[in-house]
Amino acid sequence: MHSPNSQKDELSHQIAAGNSQRAKELARGLPADDVGEVLADMADSRKNSARMLVLDLASQYPSDGSSRAILSRLQDSDLTIRSIAGGLIASIAQKDLTPTMFRLLDQALDLPVKAALARQIGMIGSKVDLTRLGTLYSSLEDTALKNDLALAMARLGDKPSRAKLIQRLSAADASARTAALRDILYVGDPTLARHFRVVLADRRDAFVISLPHDPVVAARVCDVAIQTLDAIGVKLPFATSPMRRFTEEQIKEALQIVSVLERIPAPSA
Amino acid sequence: MVDFGRGKTGASHRRFPDVDTSGYRDDAFPAEHGPIVSAMVGQTNVNVRFFRAEISTRAKLFAVSTNPGIVRITTPGASGQLNSVLAQNIVFRAVAAGRATIEIRYNWADGPVLGRLYVQVYARLQVPMQVHLLTVNGLAQPHNFLSKVCNNRAQRVARVTEFVNLANESWVPHGVVFTIAGFVDTVWGAAQIPSGAQSPSINEMLTAGMTSPNRSAVAINVFIIPSVAAAVTGVGVSTDMARAMGFVSPAAAPPPPAVQHFGSGLYLHSSSAATPQTIEHEMGHIMSLCGLPNQGHSTGDLNIPAATHTRDDLISRRRLMYPVVSLLNAAPSNWRNNTGYGNLKAGSFITLRRLPAAQDFTFEESQRARNARTAPGFFSP
Numbered sequence A: 001m002h003s004p005n006s007q008k009d010e011l012s013h014q015i016a017a018g019n020s021q022r023a024k025e026l027a028r029g030l031p032a033d034d035v036g037e038v039l040a041d042m043a044d045s046r047k048n049s050a051r052m053l054v055l056d057l058a059s060q061y062p063s064d065g066s067s068r069a070i071l072s073r074l075q076d077s078d079l080t081i082r083s084i085a086g087g088l089i090a091s092i093a094q095k096d097l098t099p100t101m102f103r104l105l106d107q108a109l110d111l112p113v114k115a116a117l118a119r120q121i122g123m124i125g126s127k128v129d130l131t132r133l134g135t136l137y138s139s140l141e142d143t144a145l146k147n148d149l150a151l152a153m154a155r156l157g158d159k160p161s162r163a164k165l166i167q168r169l170s171a172a173d174a175s176a177r178t179a180a181l182r183d184i185l186y187v188g189d190p191t192l193a194r195h196f197r198v199v200l201a202d203r204r205d206a207f208v209i210s211l212p213h214d215p216v217v218a219a220r221v222c223d224v225a226i227q228t229l230d231a232i233g234v235k236l237p238f239a240t241s242p243m244r245r246f247t248e249e250q251i252k253e254a255l256q257i258v259s260v261l262e263r264i265p266a267p268s269a
Numbered sequence B: 001m002v003d004f005g006r007g008k009t010g011a012s013h014r015r016f017p018d019v020d021t022s023g024y025r026d027d028a029f030p031a032e033h034g035p036i037v038s039a040m041v042g043q044t045n046v047n048v049r050f051f052r053a054e055i056s057t058r059a060k061l062f063a064v065s066t067n068p069g070i071v072r073i074t075t076p077g078a079s080g081q082l083n084s085v086l087a088q089n090i091v092f093r094a095v096a097a098g099r100a101t102i103e104i105r106y107n108w109a110d111g112p113v114l115g116r117l118y119v120q121v122y123a124r125l126q127v128p129m130q131v132h133l134l135t136v137n138g139l140a141q142p143h144n145f146l147s148k149v150c151n152n153r154a155q156r157v158a159r160v161t162e163f164v165n166l167a168n169e170s171w172v173p174h175g176v177v178f179t180i181a182g183f184v185d186t187v188w189g190a191a192q193i194p195s196g197a198q199s200p201s202i203n204e205m206l207t208a209g210m211t212s213p214n215r216s217a218v219a220i221n222v223f224i225i226p227s228v229a230a231a232v233t234g235v236g237v238s239t240d241m242a243r244a245m246g247f248v249s250p251a252a253a254p255p256p257p258a259v260q261h262f263g264s265g266l267y268l269h270s271s272s273a274a275t276p277q278t279i280e281h282e283m284g285h286i287m288s289l290c291g292l293p294n295q296g297h298s299t300g301d302l303n304i305p306a307a308t309h310t311r312d313d314l315i316s317r318r319r320l321m322y323p324v325v326s327l328l329n330a331a332p333s334n335w336r337n338n339t340g341y342g343n344l345k346a347g348s349f350i351t352l353r354r355l356p357a358a359q360d361f362t363f364e365e366s367q368r369a370r371n372a373r374t375a376p377g378f379f380s381p
Helices: A004-016 A020-028 A032-042 A048-060 A064-072 A079-087 A095-105 A111-124 A127-139 A143-155 A159-168 A174-187 A190-195 A221-231 A248-263 B153-174 B202-210 B239-245 B276-286 B314-318 B365-374
Strands: A205-208 A218-220 B002-006 B036-040 B046-052 B061-065 B071-075 B087-094 B098-106 B113-122 B125-136 B176-188 B220-225 B234-237 B265-269
Touching (some): A032 A048, A032 A064, A095 A111, A095 A127, A143 A159, A159 A174, A159 A190, A174 A205, B002 B113, B071 B098, B125 B365, B153 B365, B176 B365, B202 B220, B202 B234
Parallel strands (some): B036 B113, B125 B220
Antiparallel strands (some): B071 B087
16 A cells, blocks of 8 residues: 555656556546646656656646646647647636736747637636736737637626627628637627627528538538527527538527527626 | 759658649748758658759759758768769758758859759657547457458557558658557447447547547547448548537537547548558648638639639649549549559648648648647647
């Protein structure tokens, strides 16, 4: 029988040795927080294989330590490790790590990584973070990253950011409308459904939903809108997954639900 | 006056990369005019074919690297003087990441430049793969596994490893290396495929992949499926494609620690005639080479508004992401008997140059694949 500390030491040892199988066996027998502590300690190991293993385990044992390990690898010297860490940003759940994430937004990271950090702050942060997000938003020039910051603010309840998002549903371009719908998925607020009339009426093709080798089937803006409605929690009387072209009858049903939502007084922020 | 091409014909080979002669101009590097080739840092003995197209074999010519710290020419040797022959291989070593040029100079090593080959040297970028050897509703892997008799797990592991290694031959020059992080024995049962089918439809397959046990969030999930109710050898689904097609659960990302699962991955049909090139090609899809909103393989293929354009030229026939819909892909691909990769073999050319979007927005595959690979979300839980 090993004590938890000796098991943690053994896990460190196996990670340092890059022994993936043994490390995973040991991790299974430890609480996630203990695994995370080890990972945070081992995240700056000199061996690439050890740092890769740290991220692999961090993806399986979410905890404060795991999240710290992930954030510490965003500037790893190895491109592969750096990019894998970037992919795990969405698993960070600890609100007390938002200051670290804000600090990282000031560093020379790739824009997609900064975008992922901004969105994750929106996911786990609170209204308290709005000021700092707003300051960052004003100081930036990159429009794509600004959009991610605006979405984070919209998710945290910033009224002007939400208004801009709603406005994008009426953009002239079909792809701009579907991008707005995708962003509404991130914001995840069902009260936004009351603004969907314009996209439910849009029958323009938006993007291909068939597999590359199959005959082309394109989803229309209205199809994307229906799936978004369902995804943000509006109950529809028919299944919406996987993605497909919905019938006129189904579009009409969705429109009726939106009509009802339109009559409900707008929520105050 | 001089020209460059691939150093050999036949199957893809990491030391004999394709030379992109498709544009001779590059929208991303407007100052460059000429062919380009790529290699990965650390590669040695990389070959490119040099041709004296319009100059006598008696003319003294020299091959010179503009930056030996990036590209060091090993053949010809120290003097750099080329042989008095119409064609010969120039061999170099990729020393460090960056861009250099092999210049062909007349009469002296510092003589006038007659031609240039641009060389892009990439840092190594791994694509770890988690390989799932599947049992589907009780159906185990076939004995004739990926076109070879495999009687046990060790032989199946060896076969998949061989395929992945061969698939690397065309991608290594672009700095992309597929590595197998591990093999897992994964079972899909009623929870993944409620119909109980042992030969799932494509939809069932992608849904099962989304909820599969052993799914990795830090590797491409490679599902080796014994039987599929469709005439496919493989399907490559990127995270973005999975999202667009609705293979994502839940549809809206939940606040962590809840996890959003995607049906992304490389699905290989082990009873089919899949080849290593199936992996090369499908990984191209996963690296967003035919990304949304247009999933066609090359310009002219599957264009949404038109749907009928056909591009059929020497370049498109050689491309890894050939226009499969407009150029019919009936076995055994007779429409392109031999495009330089062997008789009845598909091409593996991955483009480097970027053309103006109005001409062909599907070029610059090399850098676009790398960008897709490094973007957050490439691997998905």
